[in-house]
Amino acid sequence: MSEEQTKIVIAIDGPAASGKGSLAKKLATKLGYDFLDTGALYRRVALNILDAGGNVENQETSTKAALDFNENLDVKDLEDVRLRNDEVGSAASKVAQVPGVRQALIDFQRSFAQKCETGAVLDGRDIGTVICPNAQIKLFVTASVEKRAERRHKELQSRGINATYGNVLAEMQERDERDAVRLDPHLAPDHKVDVIDTSDMTPNEVMDEALKIIHSRI
Numbered sequence: 001m002s003e004e005q006t007k008i009v010i011a012i013d014g015p016a017a018s019g020k021g022s023l024a025k026k027l028a029t030k031l032g033y034d035f036l037d038t039g040a041l042y043r044r045v046a047l048n049i050l051d052a053g054g055n056v057e058n059q060e061t062s063t064k065a066a067l068d069f070n071e072n073l074d075v076k077d078l079e080d081v082r083l084r085n086d087e088v089g090s091a092a093s094k095v096a097q098v099p100g101v102r103q104a105l106i107d108f109q110r111s112f113a114q115k116c117e118t119g120a121v122l123d124g125r126d127i128g129t130v131i132c133p134n135a136q137i138k139l140f141v142t143a144s145v146e147k148r149a150e151r152r153h154k155e156l157q158s159r160g161i162n163a164t165y166g167n168v169l170a171e172m173q174e175r176d177e178r179d180a181v182r183l184d185p186h187l188a189p190d191h192k193v194d195v196i197d198t199s200d201m202t203p204n205e206v207m208d209e210a211l212k213i214i215h216s217r218i
């Protein structure tokens with residue numbers, strides 16, 4: 001087996017607050033793989049526009065911001081706590097609709113997966129379909145929109161941010177609609193996607209299920 005073939009790529013896609021990010025991080029730690037939260041790239045582009053007083057709905061502004069960010073990419077820029085704010089998540093889903101933005105971020109994501117030593121875990125919306133279509137493991141992590149809104153609402157409350165459950169649910173539904181095209185696991189070229197519905201699962205149960213799938217596939 002060549003060195004190339006021994007590298008494992010785990011692609012994890014799914015809607016907001018489905019639990020894909022925490023699962024991806026835990027899997028990477030457990031398996032000793034590199035980890036990339038690709039949503040943070042879109043969030044960073046959106047935050048750069050907002051910081052500069054720009055309009056995230058303007059395609060030219062968004063594409064230029066993504067190209068600038070791509071050229072000067074520093075992974076430290078992905079640690080800004082403001083990236084986690086819901087307004088930034090919402091703005092990220094707007095810039096993510098712009099083809100020029102997606103194109104600008106493709107190379108960084110693909111080379112991250114290729115450059116890993118033993119393996120990489122990437123989470124996002126189009127990892128198994130567009131970024132790493134040859135990933136050995138493709139997980140689609142999902143949950144009901146009500147459950148996801150409940151989780152996000154709890155997260156905001158614990159950070160002292162005031163928001164009603166109703167508003168969080170409405171924002172989540174709006175974001176799902178904007179992200180819909182990329183939220184179809186059947187678009188994966190080989191359809192080898194394992195779906196995990198986390199609605200009634202604890203994070204530990206999700207991790208166990210994911211490990212079971214991974215061991216059965218490799």
Ligand code: CDP
Nearest residue numbers: 015016017038039042092093096124125126
């Ligand atoms: O953590 P959460 O699922 O709330 O959001 P995220 O993964 O940080 O992504 C923020 C937004 O970026 C999403 O709503 C998507 O519109 C976009 N995104 C994308 O289009 N493709 C990706 N691979 C990752 C994120």
Ligand code: CDP
Nearest residue numbers: 016017018019020021022151198201202203
């Ligand atoms: O990355 P994504 O937006 O898909 O979700 P996350 O950040 O991993 O999880 C969103 C929230 O849901 C976090 O507070 C998790 O602890 C929680 N969660 C949960 O309560 N039960 C699960 N089975 C998975 C996540």
